[in-house]
Amino acid sequence: MASDMPVDCGKPLKESEADLDDAISCFEYYADLAEGLDAKQNAPISFPLKAFKSYVIKEPIGVVGLIVPWNYPLLMAIWKVALALAAGCAAILKPSELSSVLHLLEAQQQRSI
Ligand SMILES: NC(=O)c1ccc[n+]([C@@H]2O[C@H](COP(=O)([O-])OP(=O)(O)OC[C@H]3O[C@@H](n4cnc5c(N)ncnc54)[C@H](O)[C@@H]3O)[C@@H](O)[C@H]2O)c1
Numbered sequence: 001m002a003s004d005m006p007v008d009c010g011k012p013l014k015e016s017e018a019d020l021d022d023a024i025s026c027f028e029y030y031a032d033l034a035e036g037l038d039a040k041q042n043a044p045i046s047f048p049l050k051a052f053k054s055y056v057i058k059e060p061i062g063v064v065g066l067i068v069p070w071n072y073p074l075l076m077a078i079w080k081v082a083l084a085l086a087a088g089c090a091a092i093l094k095p096s097e098l099s100s101v102l103h104l105l106e107a108q109q110q111r112s113i
């Protein structure tokens with residue numbers, strides 16, 4: 001994908017490689033947060049009345065729309081996609097018309113998620 005970015009939006013290869021590294025770190029960061037969220041699921045909340053039980057149940061907010069610029073096409077997409085997926089949301093990505101080919105490749109990569 002790093003070598004596709006210069007063709008798609010004109011970003012130099014070195015910077016494209018750095019963006020790819022950042023994107024991978026971003027996925028790892030949100031994957032850790034997602035595991036943390038799973039661990040907090042159904043956490044009990046103390047309640048003074050014994051007849052009641054309270055729990056925190058976290059649910060995805062729903063489908064989210066993600067608008068992404070051309071100058072960091074991969075990284076800006078991952079800043080948004082990774083946390084949407086980590087929160088369990090389906091996402092509709094609207095790339096810039098100046099860097100849309102890369103996102104078709106990205107969609108192929110993420111089809112299995
Ligand atoms: N550009 C950056 O360096 C940068 C850095 C950090 C975060 N972001 C975030 O990325 C997002 C987009 O960044 P931007 O504002 O620089 O991009 P931008 O102004 O280049 O817009 C990106 C694309 O959004 C589309 N667009 C604009 N308005 C729209 C609308 N109402 N509905 C559907 N599509 C629309 C256009 O097709 C455009 O090509 C923002 O959320 C921004 O905070 C951008």
Ligand SMILES: NCCCC=O
Nearest residue numbers: 019022071072075076
């Ligand atoms: N290091 C990446 C910065 C991206 C845009 O603000």
